[in-house]
Amino acid sequence: MIELNGLTKRYGRTLAVDRLHLSIPEGMIFGFIGPNGAGKTTTIKMMGGLIAPDSGRVEINGIDMGRFPEQAKQCIGFIPDRPYLYEKLTGMEFLKFTADLYGVDPGAFPDAAHAMLERFSLLGWKNELIEAYSHGMKQRLIMAAAILHDPKVVIVDEPMVGLDPAGIRMVKKLFQELAANGTSFFISTHTLSMAQDLCDQNGIIHNGRLIATGTLDDLKIQANATEDDLETVFLKITREEQVGRPYPQTAGD
């Protein structure tokens, strides 16, 4: 469902992402974790077609993002960490806007939007301007907009920021339901407890390189750790990686 082949991106002389290879099948929830500045957001932006990689390829549902960006994006529900929303639009108007661009059937839109707003506890706010929404409500609205068109792949950067406990539980349940129906999730997060609970597999990126990937058990083996705790495993792996290779990494290393 998601294929990343030799993905590389430089910022000037700094290598932000270095030959990233990853394959995420249908229905998997994949957690992408790493320290600040590791290359997570850059990877996500390349996957979402917002920036072009210097080399390598992104394939979404078998479609090459570089060659057929519109078709590839059609399959994606994209949720950035700091989403921009049109403050002077109402929640419903914003959903209509995204629905029109994603080609959602106009006849089916009202019911779909209603169901989505109800699911995300925004039904009472659908006709209020977005500028009146709290941060958590804006986050929920952007999620609603991202999955309204039934995407095959959902790419999300820090999904739980700003959500209250009820919201977090609702989102986890929703992601699991959609994954069970075949939707693949690529979740970038710092909340390791959430990654441990929700994700089927996790990948650890550090200094632009994918240094470990697999289930929690796989990562424990790689880290030679005995603790059943992703945070401990993560810190062990990244510390060992830090000792082995100095930061920042420049092109040609």
Added chain:
Amino acid sequence: MSAIRTLLAPRLLSARNKKDISVVRVFVFGAIGLAFWGGLFAVSYRLLIYFRGIEELGDILAWKLLSMVLIICFALLIFSSLLTALSKLYLSKDLLLVHSMPVAGRKIFTARWLETALDSSWMIIIYTLPVLIAYGMVYSAGAAELFYALFVMGATIILLSLLASLLSAIAVMVTVILVPPGRIKTIFVFLGLLLFILLYFAFRLIRPERLVDPEAFDTVMTYLKLLETPSSPFLPTTWAFDAIRGALTESLGSPLLNGGLLLFGTGFTVCFAVIIADSIYFKGVSKSQTARRPFRRPRERLRSRNRTSIFPRPVAAYLEKEIRTFFRDQTQWSQIFLILALMAIYLYNFKVLPLERAPIKTVYLQNLLSFLNMGLAALVLTAVTGRFAFPAISIEGEAFWLVRSSPISLKSFLWIKFFIYLIPLLILTELLIVATNLLLAVTPFMMALSVATTLFVVPAVVSLGIGLGAAFPDFNSENPAQSVTSFGGLVFMFISAGYILAVVVLEAGPVYRIFMAGMLEAGLRLTDWLWMAASFGSILLLTAAAIYCPMRYGHDRLVKAS
């Protein structure tokens, strides 16, 4: 097309959903705009009637004026479009949202270009219309002819605007591939300013005032010969001119032909722009997110915190922050360049004043001009304060929470801002006053008066800027420096101009008495002394009020808003 319509929808819906529109603000802005529009029309109409009354030469001058208006209009459209296209295509806040959608790059470009065309041209079109309407009314025989002429002029100006915005969008797309967007803005602004200054000095060198001087008749004939030389047939402004001129002289062929050329040219350019956009627009967007501006780290000793400061620590902290962020912001450099250019032009005007040919005594005229210069320099100060000090609160932007959460009162914060901007503006204005007085060779009394008056006026104007900037902040603006064009900025300009006028009027009487007493070597009477005391006392009170009241008002409004 539906994708383009959808991409434009947020703009239309946002405008429709705006609830916080103040009727007072709309009325004030509308009245000022209408007054300016009417004034332009009146002057244009009057001038054209005058030209029409001059045999043979009048029409030549009128057509040349029209040609110049169209060229200036086109140049302004291109410059305006360059900056707007750069913002819309590469720097807007919703860029990532829109590019994450399954919409082709060329469609995103088309939607953005349409917004650019509208935003960059509406004001220029509105304020060119009174000139064109004046032409229509002066040169058309009847109502039907006037309607025909207005139709041709309207269509022509719209096509010129579209063409200007297309050319700008293409130039921006190509340039972004070569240069980071952050740098392009600065480059375009500098180029625009350079062009403006060159045009101004070229205009001054031509010395058009000679046209009204009978002694320059021989050279006028040479000048008029130059006026008659035709413009290049490949320029869109030539097509526009020929179409409008044809419509005004009731021809059918010329407007059809030249209008057709303009239409075809615009259509061709649309297709060309879309093809270019398909190839390179997304590459530019991708590049704009990854390009880094080289940042020279400050030297170690400058970052040392162990130095002794003459200011209290909060003041020193804000001062340091303000100076660093000011000089690291490239958009401020273009504003500084503009200020220096304006000052150079201001001083140059004083240098070339033909005082020796004036019918009144030179020494009287010099000192009169010096007195008026105080007011003019204060108005220049108002413009500069509007650009730098007025947005000083808004420029905190989303970081204003730091100010609110810090252990410094809002009152202290505002006064810190006041003193940060007071010192450089005081130095700038005093330099301007002293330099112009030296060029005018004024008496020592006028020099002392000008310097002393400036010493009082500058704090008042700066206080108005900071105080009213705090009363009408805009923390969400993408370009806070343009907040002077808002309602609050307009209020500031009016009050500041009113204060300056009041000071000039209050000083005029006593200064005249003192000056004439000096010229005639006569003493001052008791009534003169009382008049002086009352006038200068009033100025002191007015200045004190102008310093205290805006700061108090700004503080109260800011507290209420927070």
